[in-house]
Amino acid sequence: QVQLQESGPGLVKPSDTLSLTCTVSGGSVSGYYWGWIRQSPERGLEFIGHIYFSGNTNYNPSLKSRITISVDTSTNQFSLKLNSVTAADTAVYYCARVTAAGGGFDFWGQGALVTVSS
Amino acid sequence: DIVMTQSPDSLAVSLGERATITCKSSQSVVYSANNMNYLAWYQQKPGQPPNLLIYWASTRESGVPDRFSGSGSGTDFTLTISSLQAEDVAIYYCQQYYSVPWTFGQGTKVEIK
Numbered sequence: 001q002v003q004l005q006e007s008g009p010g011l012v013k014p015s016d017t018l019s020l021t022c023t024v025s026g027g028s029v030s031g032y033y034w035g036w037i038r039q040s041p042e043r044g045l046e047f048i049g050h051i052y053f054s055g056n057t058n059y060n061p062s063l064k065s066r067i068t069i070s071v072d073t074s075t076n077q078f079s080l081k082l083n084s085v086t087a088a089d090t091a092v093y094y095c096a097r098v099t100a101a102g103g104g105f106d107f108w109g110q111g112a113l114v115t116v117s118s
Numbered sequence: 119d120i121v122m123t124q125s126p127d128s129l130a131v132s133l134g135e136r137a138t139i140t141c142k143s144s145q146s147v148v149y150s151a152n153n154m155n156y157l158a159w160y161q162q163k164p165g166q167p168p169n170l171l172i173y174w175a176s177t178r179e180s181g182v183p184d185r186f187s188g189s190g191s192g193t194d195f196t197l198t199i200s201s202l203q204a205e206d207v208a209i210y211y212c213q214q215y216y217s218v219p220w221t222f223g224q225g226t227k228v229e230i231k
Contacts, residue, residue, distance in 0.1 A: 044222060044224055045211060045222035047218075047219045047220040058218045062219070094167050096167070099170070101173060101177075103158060103173050104160075104170050104179075104215060105158075109167065111167055
């Protein structure tokens with residue numbers, strides 16, 4: 001059974017960079033797309049972006065100028081960096097796997113609450 | 119961006135009765151090359167991540183009870199729970215993966231009447 005776990009600081013200061021890592025266990029990152037999604041009461045569920053194990057990325061245009069998603073097949077992890085954060089970036093951040101069929105997310109992490117505050 | 123609009127925002131259904139949720143996309147999510155609808159449905163319970171129920175609009179994910187079914191094509195889709203169980207109390211979301219950014223509906227809260 002594939003399991004995902006987000007890790008990273010729960011509190012980030014305004015204008016700083018939010019950094020999260022997703023560790024995949026019970027399976028390999030190879031052969032799949034992996035994504036980041038966030039959820040807040042204000043914005044609902046919001047797609048941040050996804051990355052293929054080879055490194056090809058697709059980002060949400062609304063965040064594209066601020067985000068970097070990367071993958072490390074040697075450690076079976078992928079990561080999210082979101083810079084110049086504001087209070088509007090406060091959310092639960094999920095990492096997830098895209099189905100082998102190519103649509104939808106079939107395995108999710110439990111989520112990491114990240115609060116942007118000074 | 120493709121806007122996904124669900125209705126209703128909430129509904130209360132008696133145990134054993136049918137629950138129906140609709141999802142409308144602002145443009146078609148059918149890919150002409152394969153005639154597939156790029157539409158998924160999720161269930162989310164409090165404190166948990168979303169759980170994939172349906173993809174390709176009507177394909178049930180492994181392990182999902184057969185009381186859950188998806189239908190529709192183009193811009194109009196439906197998630198049906200044929201006989202509501204207590205454990206089905208949750209918020210349900212549709213999501214399109216036809217074009218980036220993938221987008222979600224606002225959610226429909228299902229409760230017991």
